[in-house]
Amino acid sequence: MKLRTLLAVFGVALALTGFTLVAAPGLASTITLDEAVLVFVGLLGVLQGVRVAIARSRTAYEQVETPDPEASQDLPTPGDEFDEMLATAGADRREREMRESVRNRLERAAVATIVRTEGCTEAEAKRRLESGEWTDDPYARAFFTGSVEGASLFDRIDLRRDNQSRYHRWAVHAASEITRRSEGFDA
Incomplete structure (x- = not known):
């Protein structure tokens, strides 16, 4: 409805x-001013409601389309870069630079872990790492000392069953031991 139509109604x-109140004056005396205002406001409310309902019924229906959700990304797993370095270093003996990089990273991580978990100085942590006092795992110890001590003959034979180089196996043991000690420490 238009405003003119509403005003006309x-x-x-x-x-x-x-006209009703003029024709029947007794009816006017039964209605108080408060009731008359209330009826008037009620009628205005009803008329406004009818007007809004009519306007809404004439409005075209629009539906909003939601965009497609983002496609998930394949993100690298933490440690993939190190695993690739280790695989490259262990696959070719001429890759001395890669081996040195792996050794330096593991040494820094081991020293930091020993300092944090045992509360010693960095110099003391390096000494423990070089002497092999930092772990009970003979292969993790061997990565930094260069020789396997404390492993049984059966362990050495069992360790040789896979096709990985000695350097690779020792590096994996060292990385696993560093991770185990780091995760096992409650600050």
């Missing part, structure tokens, strides 16, 4: 109410 309703 409202005017007609007021005129009819006025």
Whole structure:
């Protein structure tokens, strides 16, 4: 409905109410001013509701389309870079630079872990690492000392079953031991 139509309907309703009250004066005396205002406001509310309902029924329905969710990304797993370095260092004996890089990274991680978990100085941590006092795993110890001590003959034979180089096996043991000690420490 347009505003003019609403005003016309409202005017007609007021005129009819006025004529009714003039024609029957006794009816006017039964209605108090408070009731008249309340009826008037109620009628305005009903008219406004009808107007909004009519306007909404004439409005075109629009549906919003949601965009497609983002495609998931394949992110690298932490440690993949180190695993690739270790695989490259262990696969070719001429890759001395890669082996040295792996050794330096593991040494830095081991020293930091020993300092944090045992509360000693960096110099003391390096001494423990070089002497092999930092772990009970003979192969992790061997990565930094260069020789396997404390492993049984059966362990040495069992260790040789896979096709990895000695350097690779010792580096994996060292990395596993560093991780185990680091994760096992409650700060």
